[in-house]
Amino acid sequence: MMEQPQSYCKGAEVLLNLQPTSSVTIQYHPHFGPHDDLILLELDEKFLPDVLYQRVTLRGQPDEDAVLCTKSKTFSVKFVGNSNSVFLVPPADYSTSHENQQDCDGDNYKQKVAAPVIKVAPGNMELVEVAPRLDKLKSILSENLYGSDEASAMEDLEFMETSMKKLYKWDDLINKVQASDDELKAGLQALSAVEIDGYWRIVDEKYMDMILRMLLHNSVLNDWSLNALIEEKVVSVLESDGFPRKLAYHCLNVYGSRVEEAMDGGVWRLDARRVCVHFARRILKEGKRKLESFMEEWSRMIPEEMQPSFDMLEGEVLTEKLGVETWVHALSVSSLPSTPAERFAILFKERSKWEWKDLEPYIRDLNVPGLSSEALLMKYTRRSQPSIDAEPVFSAR
Amino acid sequence: MQIQVKCSCGAEKCPEWAIIELQGVVELQPSFQDSLQNLPIGQLCRPSSQENYTFTIGYHELTGSKVALKKPMVVLKKIKRIDVDQSDGGGSSGASSSSTELDVVGVIRHKILFKTRPKALISVKEKASGTDAVARKK
Numbered sequence: 456m457m458e459q460p461q462s463y464c465k466g467a468e469v470l471l472n473l474q475p476t477s478s479v480t481i482q483y484h485p486h487f488g489p490h491d492d493l494i495l496l497e498l499d500e501k502f503l504p505d506v507l508y509q510r511v512t513l514r515g516q517p518d519e520d521a522v523l524c525t526k527s528k529t530f531s532v533k534f535v536g537n538s539n540s541v542f543l544v545p546p547a548d549y550s551t552s553h554e555n556q557q558d559c560d561g562d563n564y565k566q567k568v569a570a571p572v573i574k575v576a577p578g579n580m581e582l583v584e585v586a587p588r589l590d591k592l593k594s595i596l597s598e599n600l601y602g603s604d605e606a607s608a609m610e611d612l613e614f615m616e617t618s619m620k621k622l623y624k625w626d627d628l629i630n631k632v633q634a635s636d637d638e639l640k641a642g643l644q645a646l647s648a649v650e651i652d653g654y655w656r657i658v659d660e661k662y663m664d665m666i667l668r669m670l671l672h673n674s675v676l677n678d679w680s681l682n683a684l685i686e687e688k689v690v691s692v693l694e695s696d697g698f699p700r701k702l703a704y705h706c707l708n709v710y711g712s713r714v715e716e717a718m719d720g721g722v723w724r725l726d727a728r729r730v731c732v733h734f735a736r737r738i739l740k741e742g743k744r745k746l747e748s749f750m751e752e753w754s755r756m757i758p759e760e761m762q763p764s765f766d767m768l769e770g771e772v773l774t775e776k777l778g779v780e781t782w783v784h785a786l787s788v789s790s791l792p793s794t795p796a797e798r799f800a801i802l803f804k805e806r807s808k809w810e811w812k813d814l815e816p817y818i819r820d821l822n823v824p825g826l827s828s829e830a831l832l833m834k835y836t837r838r839s840q841p842s843i844d845a846e847p848v849f850s851a852r
Numbered sequence: 853m854q855i856q857v858k859c860s861c862g863a864e865k866c867p868e869w870a871i872i873e874l875q876g877v878v879e880l881q882p883s884f885q886d887s888l889q890n891l892p893i894g895q896l897c898r899p900s901s902q903e904n905y906t907f908t909i910g911y912h913e914l915t916g917s918k919v920a921l922k923k924p925m926v927v928l929k930k931i932k933r934i935d936v937d938q939s940d941g942g943g944s945s946g947a948s949s950s951s952t953e954l955d956v957v958g959v960i961r962h963k964i965l966f967k968t969r970p971k972a973l974i975s976v977k978e979k980a981s982g983t984d985a986v987a988r989k990k
Contacts, residue, residue: 467867467868467869467870467958468868470870470872470896470964471868471870471918471962473896473898473905474898475898475899475900475901475902476898476899476900477897477898478895478896478897478898479895479896479897480892480894480895480896481872481892481893481894481895481896481907482890482891482892482893483888483889483890483891483893484889484890485889485890486889487888487889491930492929492930492931493927493928493929493930493957494927494928494929494930494954495925495926495927495928495960496925496926496927496928497921497923497924497925498923498924498925498926499923500923500924503924503926503959504863506857506859506926506956507859507863507864507866507956507959508859508863509856509857509858509859511857512854512855512856512857513854513855513857513954514853514854514855515853516853517853521855523857537873539873539874539875539876540873540874540875540876540877540878541871541872541873541963542871542872542873542874542893543869543871543927544869544870544871544872545867545869545927545957545958546867546868546869546958548867549867549957549958569892570870570896571890572872572893576871579925629854630853630854
């Protein structure tokens with residue numbers, strides 16, 4: 456194969472394009488040194504465009520290990536040392552104070568062809584995909600819930616200013632929470648957070664309860680079907696009842712879904728499970744209840760159009776037998792930490808032995824990249840089976 | 853805080869850097885310790901059309917080959933906009949002041965790897981070059 460004439464005589468170019476039967480002097484760069492500011496980062500080929508097109512960021516507080524975020528994923532950044540000597544050779548034009556480009560041709564070609572080493576790299580950074588650290592999102596947003604007092608003090612500037620210190624805009628959140636943009640958005644949605652006046656807020660459950668009850672009340676008064684709520688009507692009636700428009704809309708979003716798009720807002724259907732879970736939580740907020748009395752009160756609170764069923768409460772309540780009585784108490788999976796170690800610690804504190812059907816709703820959302828749910832169980836639980844045909848029981852390791 | 857990883861090198865035009873990797877360490881003779889600039893380390897030679905290379909350092913010769921990295925690496929340069937915090941030396945934990953930026957200055961796809969121990973060329977004691985290869989198996 457005929458090669459093109461060599462057109463480089465310096466830097467990485469000459470090294471990478473070294474022609475057969477030729478040689479190059481490897482030498483120390485005029486600026487050779489430790490250069491701690493030069494970092495090698497190894498990454499999958501598929502993420503290279505994200506880096507080159509400036510779509511990645513490093514996120515974390517000074518006391519946290521930095522994570523690297525693409526639009527949709529989060530990676531922890533780990534240093535991997537190398538006991539070999541890794542000579543790093545930059546391209547010829549890397550340093551501006553470098554002496555002028557020499558002509559590659561001519562008599563002094565042999566002396567001038569050289570590749571300078573800028574540093575010896577002690578290793579490189581590596582990326583490991585991790586779950587987003589969203590527990591912090593919940594905790595910082597929970598410091599200052601949006602409640603009815605704030606809603607009624609909308610115009611009160613003083614009130615706004617005094618509460619300002621613990622509010623977070625999107626940009627504050629990406630500075631504080633170690634998660635990619637997509638994961639952060641999903642996290643906000645999972646928390647039923649809403650953007651009010653530019654700040655992301657979790658609405659106090661008590662206040663949500665007021666809005667929902669009023670909505671249900673209005674639907675009875677006006678003979679609305681909960682499967683076909685006209686957004687414009689619902690929102691304007693709630694507004695006249697004294698709820699901010701934004702919160703009326705948020706209520707539809709939290710307890711329902713839009714079934715029809717339209718110019719003036721469309722049609723919504725309330726989700727039976729979400730509404731039923733809401734009322735179950737309200738009842739059990741006071742503490743545990745006998746199953747019968749819980750079921751009676753629960754059925755009474757739920758709108759007629761909806762059929763409560765105990766299956767809806769998977770991952771929300773636990774039942775236990777005390778003597779002949781069956782009791783229920785609240786344990787919401789959404790209130791549990793998202794890191795497996797902490798999650799299992801709390802679950803085994805709740806009860807020391809779990810049957811699979813009870814345990815599964817509390818761990819199925821655990822997301823650890825690279826670990827299957829079987830692997831998670833192996834790591835954090837001990838599985839025992841009293842007899843061959845008995846259900847397996849999981850206890851703490 | 854958030855550090856945007858910038859790429860002033862212009863995406864696809866991002867220049868390619870190179871790595872020469874060898875076992876052990878190249879030890880400097882003490883007399884050259886303070887005058888490293890432009891000091892030759894050795895001669896890298898490609899004897900044939902194959903991607904095989906020899907690297908001659910002093911009287912030692914290493915034999916190796918050019919290999920494509922399994923995963924590419926980017927070269928990041930840490931830039932401190934305001935020179936306040938110098939304590940952040942390790943470079944492993946990102947940054948400690950809000951003025952830090954990371955700029956992609958290059959991409960590495962290949963290295964010339966010398967994975968064997970050096971072979972002594974001759975047994976003459978005197979040194980022609982200022983450096984010497986010492987293979988130290990870890």
